[in-house]
Amino acid sequence: MTLPEYIASRFDMLAFQAVQHASMVAQCLLVAAAVGVGLGILVHRDERATALATGATSVLFTIPSLAMLGLLIAPLGLGVAPSVTAIVLYALLPVLRNTIVGLNGVDPALVEAARGIGMSRSRVLLRVQLPLAWPVILTGLRVAAQLAMGIGAIAAFVSGPGLGDQIFSGLARIGAANALNATLVGTLGIVLMALLFDALFVLIGKLTTSRGIRSHA
Amino acid sequence: MPETTTAHPQTLAALAAEDGGTAGVPIELIGVSKRFGSADPVVDDLTMTVPAGEIVVLLGPSGCGKTTTMRMINRLIEPTSGRILIGGLDARAQQPDQLRRHIGYVIQQAGLFPHMTVAGNIAQVPLMLGWDRRRIARRVDELLELVGLDPAEYRDRYPRRLSGGQQQRVGVARALAADPPVLLMDEPFGALDPITRENLQEELLRLQGELSKTIVFVTHDVDEALRLGDRIAILGAGSRIVQFGTPEEILAEPADPSVEQFVGGGSSMKLLKLTRVRDVALDDAVRARPGDDVADLRRRLHEAARDWAVVLDEEERPLRWVGREDLAGGSGPVGVLPSAAGSRIDTVISGGSTLQEAVEALLNADREVVPVVGRHGRYVGAVTLATVRQAIQEVRQRRQPARHVRADGAGTAVPAASGGVPDTAALAGAAEAGAADEADAR
Numbered sequence: 001m002t003l004p005e006y007i008a009s010r011f012d013m014l015a016f017q018a019v020q021h022a023s024m025v026a027q028c029l030l031v032a033a034a035v036g037v038g039l040g041i042l043v044h045r046d047e048r049a050t051a052l053a054t055g056a057t058s059v060l061f062t063i064p065s066l067a068m069l070g071l072l073i074a075p076l077g078l079g080v081a082p083s084v085t086a087i088v089l090y091a092l093l094p095v096l097r098n099t100i101v102g103l104n105g106v107d108p109a110l111v112e113a114a115r116g117i118g119m120s121r122s123r124v125l126l127r128v129q130l131p132l133a134w135p136v137i138l139t140g141l142r143v144a145a146q147l148a149m150g151i152g153a154i155a156a157f158v159s160g161p162g163l164g165d166q167i168f169s170g171l172a173r174i175g176a177a178n179a180l181n182a183t184l185v186g187t188l189g190i191v192l193m194a195l196l197f198d199a200l201f202v203l204i205g206k207l208t209t210s211r212g213i214r215s216h217a
Numbered sequence: 218m219p220e221t222t223t224a225h226p227q228t229l230a231a232l233a234a235e236d237g238g239t240a241g242v243p244i245e246l247i248g249v250s251k252r253f254g255s256a257d258p259v260v261d262d263l264t265m266t267v268p269a270g271e272i273v274v275l276l277g278p279s280g281c282g283k284t285t286t287m288r289m290i291n292r293l294i295e296p297t298s299g300r301i302l303i304g305g306l307d308a309r310a311q312q313p314d315q316l317r318r319h320i321g322y323v324i325q326q327a328g329l330f331p332h333m334t335v336a337g338n339i340a341q342v343p344l345m346l347g348w349d350r351r352r353i354a355r356r357v358d359e360l361l362e363l364v365g366l367d368p369a370e371y372r373d374r375y376p377r378r379l380s381g382g383q384q385q386r387v388g389v390a391r392a393l394a395a396d397p398p399v400l401l402m403d404e405p406f407g408a409l410d411p412i413t414r415e416n417l418q419e420e421l422l423r424l425q426g427e428l429s430k431t432i433v434f435v436t437h438d439v440d441e442a443l444r445l446g447d448r449i450a451i452l453g454a455g456s457r458i459v460q461f462g463t464p465e466e467i468l469a470e471p472a473d474p475s476v477e478q479f480v481g482g483g484s485s486m487k488l489l490k491l492t493r494v495r496d497v498a499l500d501d502a503v504r505a506r507p508g509d510d511v512a513d514l515r516r517r518l519h520e521a522a523r524d525w526a527v528v529l530d531e532e533e534r535p536l537r538w539v540g541r542e543d544l545a546g547g548s549g550p551v552g553v554l555p556s557a558a559g560s561r562i563d564t565v566i567s568g569g570s571t572l573q574e575a576v577e578a579l580l581n582a583d584r585e586v587v588p589v590v591g592r593h594g595r596y597v598g599a600v601t602l603a604t605v606r607q608a609i610q611e612v613r614q615r616r617q618p619a620r621h622v623r624a625d626g627a628g629t630a631v632p633a634a635s636g637g638v639p640d641t642a643a644l645a646g647a648a649e650a651g652a653a654d655e656a657d658a659r
């Protein structure tokens with residue numbers, strides 16, 4: 001069977017796995033964004049808390065993802081739970097780090113000006129600091145999306161959902177019929193989705209970044 | 218705003234709402250100190266009153282606590298001890314964010330929010346005060362006009378597409394958004410080139426003429442202080458007041474040699490910058506109309522022992538100078554003298570001009586006299602180098618007796634004489650001299 005024939009012959013299943021993959025990544029990103037940005041907001045003003053938070057996530061980051069998934073089997077079993085946990089943990093670091101960098105990159109004079117005209121702390125955060133840090137945070141999210149995409153593939157190792165299944169099952173029976181096709185479809189599908197996600201983030205960036213602070217134009 | 222019309226207003230917000238917000242209110246600092254950690258106090262027992270509707274300039278070396286003092290007024294920094302009253306109301310009794318919405322705050326480099334348009338920046342305080350959209354839009358345009366920016370052109374621009382001077386204008390507009398009675402300006406023009414800086418100083422004075430806010434203005438620049446301040450507080454280490462007085466007082470009677478050196482006290486150039494044309498005795502040229510007879514004018518010049526006359530139009534606006542030599546041999550009405558006769562008047566100055574500007578005009582004019590015009594460009598008198606010299610000498614004489622008193626007192630143990638407090642008799646003398654001058658001018 002050629003690759004197109006392979007895709008045609010089990011299009012429904014492949015499409016399902018692709019959607020599963022994308023939705024898993026998207027949901028994990030949402031969680032990572034909420035936790036990462038929230039944590040970043042909490043710690044960015046305090047040097048020690050910042051060091052602690054980034055240090056902890058960096059340590060997580062050094063654990064190979066396969067090992068992490070394996071370690072998570074013990075407490076969480078197989079399937080969705082360990083996959084999602086691992087993806088969120090890895091996606092956290094770039095989001096957290098960029099949130100901190102972004103918020104600390106806001107000119108203190110602007111924060112002072114905002115306080116000086118009577119904005120409350122939370123209003124300064126929402127109206128001034130976050131919008132100004134947003135391009136940097138968004139970059140963190142983009143990196144996180146790429147990471148999540150790749151780790152999502154490896155999640156098949158713990159029977160996680162998504163296109164990783166194609167890759168792993170292909171690799172497991174290499175030499176057999178369609179083994180190569182399966183591996184190729186999984187890999188290409190994930191690359192394609194990664195590109196789509198990236199394009200989506202570029203679009204979001206365009207739509208949500210003020211013209212006043214966009215780097216071009 | 219119907220909130221608190223019955224009782225005395227308890228907050229600056231209520232006070233501002235009550236009298237339409239426009240007029241300035243006094244700021245009183247009473248024994249205010251600020252200490253960061255255990256170090257020496259940055260502000261040490263400062264007591265000072267900023268009178269309503271005046272510009273008080275804080276002038277002093279870097280690190281002496283000017284910014285700290287200013288930030289304590291809007292509670293960006295809390296005093297360690299002491300009280301601050303704004304419009305008679307204790308700042309500490311009010312919610313800080315609410316308080317700040319009614320205290321305009323302008324900082325160096327303007328501090329505009331780069332992700333918001335000009336209109337968005339100006340709208341921030343009105344938004345927090347819950348104004349409706351239309352009122353905000355109207356106010357934004359009104360403020361842009363006020364600070365000399367065309368609303369149609371600038372309201373939708375982002376700050377990065379504005380020059381430094383324009384940004385600072387928007388910064389001032391933002392501070393004025395809710396029509397606060399009080400304005401704090403921390404080196405607002407410090408980062409601008411000299412020409413833009415002078416323009417904005419001039420604009421600020423014009424604005425202040427319309428608005429009469431109470432303004433605390435921090436600067437390092439002595440000229441800026443002399444130009445803008447109704448009063449100047451010269452601060453030393455720990456925000457100790459070295460001298461507090463009008464620019465004239467500080468120039469004429471510096472409290473100690475350091476102040477004298479700092480402000481360049483008494484130097485003629487400083488006095489030139491400080492003295493307005495309307496405050497000096499003007500020269501008056503012989504006035505002529507285009508219809509006057511040449512022979513008659515010649516006679517009048519001779520009688521007045523003058524060399525030239527100013528020709529005025531029907532609206533009393535100066536047209537040109539004619540000298541004796543222009544009139545020699547001519548006949549008929551002055552208006553039909555050959556156009557080459559005399560010189561057209563291109564440069565006029567107004568009562569609000571400083572003597573420095575008058576001297577500049579004199580240097581650029583082709584006569585050694587420049588006409589002064591009042592309302593609607595009407596001729597009111599003329600300035601010559603002699604006028605300027607006379608005026609400067611008078612100011613000098615006013616400070617002369619005061620200096621003697623101080624020199625005498627220096628050796629004695631009377632603190633009033635050697636300290637910053639000028640001798641009362643000397644002050645009275647100076648005041649009398651001033652009054653006499655005014656009478657002369659009229």
Ligand SMILES: Nc1ncnc2c1ncn2[C@@H]1O[C@H](COP(=O)(O)OP(=O)(O)OP(=O)(O)O)[C@@H](O)[C@H]1O
Binds near residue numbers: 259278285286
């Ligand atoms: N938050 C702070 N913590 C500790 N020290 C401070 C703080 N803010 C200011 N200082 C110190 O207080 C002193 C006065 O500072 P301030 O900013 O009021 O000076 P300034 O007169 O405005 O100086 P400049 O003319 O340079 O702006 C300085 O020595 C400064 O280091």
Ligand SMILES: [Mg+2]
Binds near residue numbers: 283284285
């Ligand atoms: Mg300062």
